[in-house]
Amino acid sequence: MPQTVQPLMEVLGPAERAKLDGGDDAHFYADPRFVQHLDAAFRARLTALYRERIPPGAVVLDLMSSWVSHLPEEVRYREVIGHGLNAQELAANPRLDRHWLQNLNADQRLPLADASVDAALIVAGWQYLQYPEAIAAELLRVVRPQGQVIVAFSNRMFFQKAPRIWTDGDDRDHLATVARVLMAQGWPRPELIAEATPAPGPLGWIGAKGDPFFAVIAARAETAAG
Ligand SMILES: C[S@@+](CC[C@H](N)C(=O)[O-])C[C@H]1O[C@@H](n2cnc3c(N)ncnc32)[C@H](O)[C@@H]1O
Numbered sequence: 256m257p258q259t260v261q262p263l264m265e266v267l268g269p270a271e272r273a274k275l276d277g278g279d280d281a282h283f284y285a286d287p288r289f290v291q292h293l294d295a296a297f298r299a300r301l302t303a304l305y306r307e308r309i310p311p312g313a314v315v316l317d318l319m320s321s322w323v324s325h326l327p328e329e330v331r332y333r334e335v336i337g338h339g340l341n342a343q344e345l346a347a348n349p350r351l352d353r354h355w356l357q358n359l360n361a362d363q364r365l366p367l368a369d370a371s372v373d374a375a376l377i378v379a380g381w382q383y384l385q386y387p388e389a390i391a392a393e394l395l396r397v398v399r400p401q402g403q404v405i406v407a408f409s410n411r412m413f414f415q416k417a418p419r420i421w422t423d424g425d426d427r428d429h430l431a432t433v434a435r436v437l438m439a440q441g442w443p444r445p446e447l448i449a450e451a452t453p454a455p456g457p458l459g460w461i462g463a464k465g466d467p468f469f470a471v472i473a474a475r476a477e478t479a480a481g
Pocket residue numbers: 280281284291292318319320321322323338339340341357358359360361377378379380383
């Protein structure tokens with residue numbers, strides 16, 4: 256039974272939630288895509304960030320995942336919980352201990368207990384959320400005090416599936432909107448990262464650029480009241 260989550264505060268207007276392809280997202284993701292959505296330089300930067308920020312033994316939620324989670328191979332976490340829209344992709348993801356399927360544009364209630372996750376990750380996924388406020392509110396509910404959310408993205412998207420808030424904005428707008436939505440639901444002011452990456456291989460050695468790297472990192476305060 257789909258459940259609507261009432262966010263603390265709405266940030267987007269109806270027009271900003273609209274997307275070119277209003278068809279069911281589950282259909283769009285019905286066939287598995289065993290491809291990398293981001294280049295090697297972006298992925299290396301993301302894995303380094305995870306290594307630096309997520310402690311071993313953490314409970315990790317990889318929301319909007321696929322067959323890859325970009326977590327450092329050598330680090331052991333207590334549990335890695337995956338979510339996405341394609342069963343075959345998630346079943347093939349070697350980092351996931353368990354996973355579930357859910358269309359977040361139809362149902363925003365996450366089937367996770369309050370304060371049960373240390374690090375919630377979204378990679379190249381936020382740009383498809385039509386109700387990001389409700390997801391931010393749910394992440395605040397499921398992430399423990401002192402836990403964090405890390406939203407990472409680059410400058411590409413399935414254009415027809417991204418709401419107008421994303422298609423109409425530039426990289427700076429994307430960082431600002433993710434931060435604004437998180438803060439509107441009670442997350443502390445996030446840290447923003449915007450970096451160029453070198454192109455993979457010899458082109459990178461001569462200065463060519465890879466996928467730009469953007470991340471929004473918000474950490475919960477120490478106490479449940481924070
Ligand atoms: C570009 S892929 C990124 C996948 C993965 N995070 C990665 O780094 O390769 C976008 C992902 O967003 C998720 N997604 C898109 N629309 C969604 C929706 N309406 N509900 C739930 N997940 C969705 C799917 O899991 C899809 O694989």
